[in-house]
Amino acid sequence: MEMPTPNAAVISRKDQIVARLAKVLPPDAVISDIRETKAYECDGLTAYRCPPMCAVLPANTGEVVAVLKICHEMGVPVVPRGSGTSLAGGALPTADCVILGVAKMNAVIETNYDDRYIRVQSGRTNLSVTGAVEQNGFFYAPDPSSQLACAIAGNIAMNSGGAHCLKYGVTTNNLLGITMVMMDGTVVEIGGAHLDAGGLDLLGVICGSEGQLGVVTEATLRILHKPEGARPVLMGYDSSEVAGQVVTDIIKAGVLPVAIEFMDRPCIEATENFAKAGYPMCEALLIVEVEGSDAEIDAQLALIMKIAASHNPVELREAKDAEEAGRIWLGRKSAFGAMGQINDYMCLDGTIPVSSLPHVLRRIGEMSKQFGLDVGNVFHAGDGNMHPLILFDANKPGDLELCEEFGAEILKLCVEVGGCLTGEHGVGIEKRDLMNVQFAPADIEAQMAVKDVFDPAWLLNAAKVFPLASSEPRRAA
């Protein structure tokens, strides 16, 4: 993955820049020693690394304003960072940048159960938002698998999803308001405890803008009362066609499960070896979870089991208690870890229309042979968000490149069948140069025009999202 040539003029002024930042921040909040900046050299896309010129860790909105004013004035690129779990290289530094990390900003500012919201500083981790309200029976719905580590700031920037978004939506559907500092230091307050924007839906376009429009410092999030209970069923089928049909039939029957997860044979085999969850060896495995009171769960599951049974399952297992439910989820939750045991892997994130699942899986299987790399598929089947995991050997010269090439072909296939390049991980650097596959030049131009308004000098995380060739004239200006 290519990155722009760092701005030598900026790097040559490193001492002055650091000195000015040190004046507005506490001593331990400015990190410029190369041994320490290395801690920020990559995010979850670990194949790409580059230590930043320096990193700052402000503690509040005021300090973020001070940092951005200096960087703006001195023409220094800034890359915002939450917890650094992005799988797309969204938080990857450039050698001439200041990493602005919000990790210190993790306070709960207000909780309001009557009006069902919580306001937090953006560096707070996703899981600890739920942690702050669960003693009152509430939770924050979006639940990325990385929720123990990832920050609300990163969730907003990537519009992250989770296993339960079929029912609860993704970040953008649960975000009520933000405080954001623009690159020139202007503070904007958008939304709040009330619903829907008054004017243009700026919150909507900022959510998912990958740290390119401003630095989010605080957020108001919708919280919900926990359901009375939840229970999964597991079903195994001989073919992905049949499993796909089961998903369609369930949805058409009017049941809305909170999650429908799909795993294919390579993935089942890997997780069985690793986690021993007792999954059946078959072509396609589905985990379907519903919520409600015991009686409601029974009723919904009865309907689902009937549909499942009518398609000749090789296995059909309903969780009778919490322990069995845990076992059903065990394999799915350890899928990434299991694949990681076998080899290095790259996790893709394209979305397809649910109806093209069998076709896409067949094509991925064919490509796997062609490229000579194994691939396993984990899939949020209810919403078409695929996570093909391509196995490769990072120590073998050329394998990473081959894997990336294979990955690109899969994503092109997703677009070809009417889907998209990324369902929840974001574009970052990883899919940046594939944007032309999904979008015409005018579509990309319209998006870049939005950045022009928020960050006219293109200093914020500018080497991401858009093909470098497309953003070049703006970045160079």
Next chain:
Amino acid sequence: MTPENEDDLAQMITGASGPLRIVGGGTRPIGRCAGEALSTAQLSGITLYEPGALTLVAKAGTPVAEIETALAAENQRLAFEPMDHRALLGTKGTPTIGGVVAANVSGPRRISVGACRDFMLGVRFVDGTGTIIKNGGRVMKNVTGYDLVKLLTGSYGTLGVLTEVSLKVLPAVATQATLTLDGLDDATAIAAMSASLSSPYEVTGVAHDPATGKTCFRLEGFADSVAYRADALAKALAKFGTLDVVDDARTVKATWAAIRDVAAFADQPGDVWRLSVKPSDAAGIVAGIGAKAVQYDWGGGLIWALTQGGDLRAALGDFKGHATLIRGTADVPTFQPESAPLAAITAGLRAKFDPRGILNPGIMS
């Protein structure tokens, strides 16, 4: 002007020499603007509907009724329940899906499932320079590039003329019931509504009408589940009174259609304002504005106020939320004036998407 297709529309916009007033069904004349009428009537028809994938794509001029009929045939629906403005605004015509999206029109279920914008998966539109642009797509999860879908939804045509929208749809429900409390004052009603929304019983509509003293709660789902939750909710709200349950399908439907369309104000003279506020602020706000009548939806988060006229915002002062003049003659901005930095961003975006300022100019001021 009535373009026959997207290319036609693009050419008309490119060639336009003055302001254009974009018209879908013409049933929601919210905000004022002058200009030559540009109708989306010919850009009509459902282009794709996949019930198993919960997605529907339609051209912007497609009548909402046509979409609802197609969905009903597959036992599905537009879950955000778009309001029909005709009775309230005294308009005729056929509401179009493009109009719904351009105005981000939602109904009582907004409080539980989200607004129109939350169901929007993709758009095609023509901007003020005549450029055809697409964003989003037809799949439910998509974070590829910036979310211009949200930006266009609720932009009242000021950033571009929508030509096609794709929507997430949801299964229809087997049973609906309305539970009613009687005789609560506003503040107590809001407390009761908050209690219901803070329960696990998945209430999908919560409204209070001070004129009738009725506080309504809607439950939906499979019959057994609705019965169970009705019971549980009655227990949870026991301290507010005894809940009366109505589960006759037609009555329930009519009740919520009336709430959705603010039917109570349709035949009453006066200006109509729509306020989005923090629910626990609502009763206090209403007490301070001296309206002729009000109606609360969204558990108190949405206030419909019927006034004598004049500038309601003067009475509101500095409050948290926003107020929109939906019907009336008051010579005030239709939309809540924004803070200076937000107004600058908005103006900047308009200048990019519509540099000549010809698309519904001024409609959102």
